[in-house]
Amino acid sequence: MTVITRFAPSPTGFLHIGGARTALFSFVYAKRHGGKFLLRIEDTDRERSTQEAVDAIFEGMKWLGLNSDFDEIYQTKRFDRYAEVVQQMLAAGTAYHCYASKEELDQMRAEQQARKEKPRYDGRWRPEAGKVLPTPPEGVKPVVRFKNPVDGQVVLKDLIKGDIVFDNKELDDLIIARGDGVPTYNFCVVVDDYDMGITHVIRGDDHVNNTPRQINILQALGATLPAYAHVSMILGADGAKLSKRHGALGVMEYRAMGFMPDALLNYLIRLGWSHGDQELFTREEMFAKFDFDHVSASPARFDMEKAYWVNHQYLKSIDPAIVAPEFDWHLRRIGADPAKGPDLKAVIEQQRERCRTLVEMAEKSKFLFEDLEAYNEKDAAKHFTADAAVLLEELAANLSALPEWTAPALHEAVNGFAEGKGLGLGKIAQPIRVAVVGMAISPPIDQTLFLLGRERTLARLAAAVATIKSKN
Structure with missing residues (x-):
């Protein structure tokens, strides 16, 4: 017997998180048994069904990768x-x-x-x-x-x-x-x-x-x-009926919040199902291990902080090439052009330890993909001193003479410059960060300068020196 499962939503609203979990259980169970999964649109309620809702269901399922093994099926066509x-x-x-x-x-x-x-x-x-x-x-x-x-x-x-x-x-x-x-x-x-x-x-x-x-x-x-x-149904972390304040959102809202699709699936499959103490699963592991013997009949509880944790684990561990298309999508949402910056995979490598979501990653990386128009006022007030202008100007001259613009070469140049001045690295690294990033927080300074590139780094250092001198 070939196992055939189905997910049959009514198109009266977006694909919500509870529906996505049901679809996931159906999808994974079919794959576990070498079977097929079917998506069926139950649109007989003509007054409440809308094309917008149909489109939202297909969009959400596609983003999650829960693809039907059959052509589109609509009840109204039967x-x-x-x-x-x-x-x-x-x-x-x-x-x-x-x-x-x-x-x-x-x-x-x-x-x-x-x-x-x-x-x-x-x-x-x-x-x-x-x-x-x-x-x-x-x-x-x-x-x-x-x-x-x-x-x-x-x-x-x-x-x-x-x-x-x-x-x-x-x-x-x-x-x-x-x-x-x-x-x-x-x-x-x-x-x-x-x-x-x-x-x-x-x-x-x-x-x-x-x-x-x-x-x-x-x-x-x-x-x-x-x-x-x-x-079973999904409750909020407080045991109340799941609502928007708990996380009862449309699937595509989770994309907008910076979740990776597989991370969201990982979190959803653990809502009511367990496999020992394992928390993180690849798709292949879900297919190999999912069963109903370990699905609880009691309501599951949705914990947004746990969902963020799972997403962060994914961002830290999976191949940056898998993250890159989603990262590209988020950069474009905030007006940054991925084509005007470094390789996305290299940026992901540097940012993923400190970012729980792709929204955070895009915001913290946009300085690499657009012109720097302003400095964080607090950081500039602290680090843009007259002494810093002298240091940045001299460092820029040293960096412009580097035969190779590589992270190791930049590391040696910045550290050597600080040592030569008898300064701790922070005394020079923080003004550099504000100058080239706009704030005092960034990936390691050698990686930041490498990703930014020689031309833009030197231009931003020169602009920062000019800014400091104009104010002093």
Whole structure:
């Protein structure tokens, strides 16, 4: 059997962090078993579904690298198939027409509530042996209801929650097609999973109560039941319902915050799943180790500081060539042109120890890719002294004479200059930093000057000297 999983979002908003985790679990489980992963857009709610939301889902999935093994699938393009199955079920007697009006149903529920009964459809149009049905009213377009079994139980063997038992007598006859012929959510899901050969339905535990109804419809169609795994919800670090202040953001907002996609996936897969004490996983390790035996049935807690920590570990350890495209994207967002500076991989190597996110890295590196227009006032006031102007001017002359502009040569030149003046390195390095970076914080000074290049370094040193002299 080929494992086939699916992620089936409704396009009524962005791809949020909980949906991304569900998609990840489905994707990784399929890859673990050499199977296939399917993305299906459940857009039957035409009033709330938008193209903007569809685009956001595809954009988020692409950025995360959770790519479908199938062509794009939209429920609204399958209405003919749903209508075909409705007719088959009507012919087989597993579905029937119901002509009850909204007013009738409202009255029925009100009477049930008055008797302190659970509100439910009373089966007034359900065909039964020996039962005489009312005459269908003229001009009324009936809905189609599924003829749910009235006896026995549905046993949901959930891969995360264990066995959950539902009595059929508690499940009323679900509407599977409205009066205008539009199929309903629970019915479309069943037909899709059946037609697409879904072997494992992995979704949020808010769908648990839908599952027994869907199982009964699948059985009425003669389908082999998929395995089910209902993933617990994500709470904030304080145990409250996840909100924006906890991190309940759209996936692409995490890109804007400077996360690497694999770092975000690493954090998400650990929300509810564990493999011993291991915290960091490559994609290949996720594929090799993920299972449902170690997915908790209890809600997971989202900790933004932990997410930042994971991202920092990724930035510090992975190949800079993998980081470079994302770094390029962030530089352009702040108006810096990556083509006007040094090799991005070399910059990443120097900056990644001190930057938790690519936003920080871009901000701290933009001096390499754009003209320096101002100095940090506090740093300039402290380090731009008359003595510093003399030192910077003399150092610039020494640097301009260097036969090679390499980090080792620059290291030797700056250190030798400081020693020759009887100064600690900081006394010369800090004015250099302010002169060429605009602030007193940068990578090691030899690397900073090397990345900046000879021409721009000398020009900035000269500009700094001129600035100091003009103020003194």
